Structures are given as C-alpha cells and as structure tokens.
Amino acid sequence: MKIRQLSLFLENRPGQLRFPCKVLGDAGIDIVTMSLADTAQFGILRLVVKEWERAKAVLDAAGVVVNVTEVLAVDVPDRPGGLAAVLDAFEQAGVGVEYMYASAARERGLHATLLFRLEDPDRAAKLLEAAGVKLVGPDELFARS
Numbered sequence: 001m002k003i004r005q006l007s008l009f010l011e012n013r014p015g016q017l018r019f020p021c022k023v024l025g026d027a028g029i030d031i032v033t034m035s036l037a038d039t040a041q042f043g044i045l046r047l048v049v050k051e052w053e054r055a056k057a058v059l060d061a062a063g064v065v066v067n068v069t070e071v072l073a074v075d076v077p078d079r080p081g082g083l084a085a086v087l088d089a090f091e092q093a094g095v096g097v098e099y100m101y102a103s104a105a106r107e108r109g110l111h112a113t114l115l116f117r118l119e120d121p122d123r124a125a126k127l128l129e130a131a132g133v134k135l136v137g138p139d140e141l142f143a144r145s
Contacts, residue, residue, distance in 0.1 A: 008044070024059070073141050074115075077111060
C-alpha cells in the first residue's frame with residue numbers, strides 16, 4: 001500500500017522549480033501529484049510519479065538532490081467533515097501525521113485522495129485499515145490519474 005515519494009531539495013530562487021519538471025518531462029516521466037513547501041533558504045518539492053526509480057536516476061544524473069520516502073494514499077470522503085472523520089481514525093489509532101497533501105487523483109463525488117507522510121507507514125497502514133480507512137495502492141492511484 002505504500003507509495004514512493006521523491007523529495008527534491010531546491011534553492012529558493014527563480015528557475016529552481018522549472019528545472020526538475022523539465023528534466024522529468026524530457027525523460028517522458030509524468031508527475032502524478034506534487035507539493036511544494038519553502039523556507040527562506042530552500043524549498044522541498046515532493047513528487048509522486050509512476051516510475052519513481054527511473055525518475056530518481058534521471059534527477060540524480062541532472063544534479064538534483066533527491067530523497068525517497070514512503071507515503072500512504074488515503075481515500076477521504078468527498079463531503080464536509082470527511083477529512084475530520086479520517087483524522088479521527090488516525091488519532092484513535094495513535095498515528096501522527098508529519099505532513100499531507102492532496103492528490104490530483106480522485107473518485108469525483110465519492111473520495112478525495114490525500115497523501116500522508118507518517119512516522120511508521122507499515123504500522124499506520126495496518127491500524128488504519130483495521131479502523132476502516134481506505135488506503136489506495138500505487139496501481140489504483142496511477143490508474144486514476
């Protein structure tokens with residue numbers, strides 16, 4: 001159920017975001033979803049791509065600093081309070097959220113798919129599934145995008 005996420009460390013200056021996107025595009029690698037966070041000195045671009053190993057190799061070869069982490073994709077009911085209910089299940093299971101972001105993949109009108117970085121993804125997956133939270137595997141996530 002875990003999904004590999006690439007985290008790219010970028011200098012906080014113009015042009016830095018375009019470069020890895022161009023490198024991936026030139027290699028024919030499609031970005032499924034992404035998130036960008038920044039500080040005064042640098043930014044962290046988080047990407048999910050279908051071919052993460054090839055994407056990492058292409059980015060490494062281009063001189064981009066890349067770290068691979070694991071995230072869980074979770075279907076959240078697409079209605080008011082849907083996220084609160086899922087977060088309640090996280091809390092009841094004792095699962096802390098490091099960060100989260102939305103995926104472009106979704107089942108319109110049914111679920112929004114969010115990606116969560118959790119301290120222990122394997123343990124979290126077991127606890128969340130036991131609590132009835134629907135996790136989305138890589139194949140399903142990529143098929144939706």
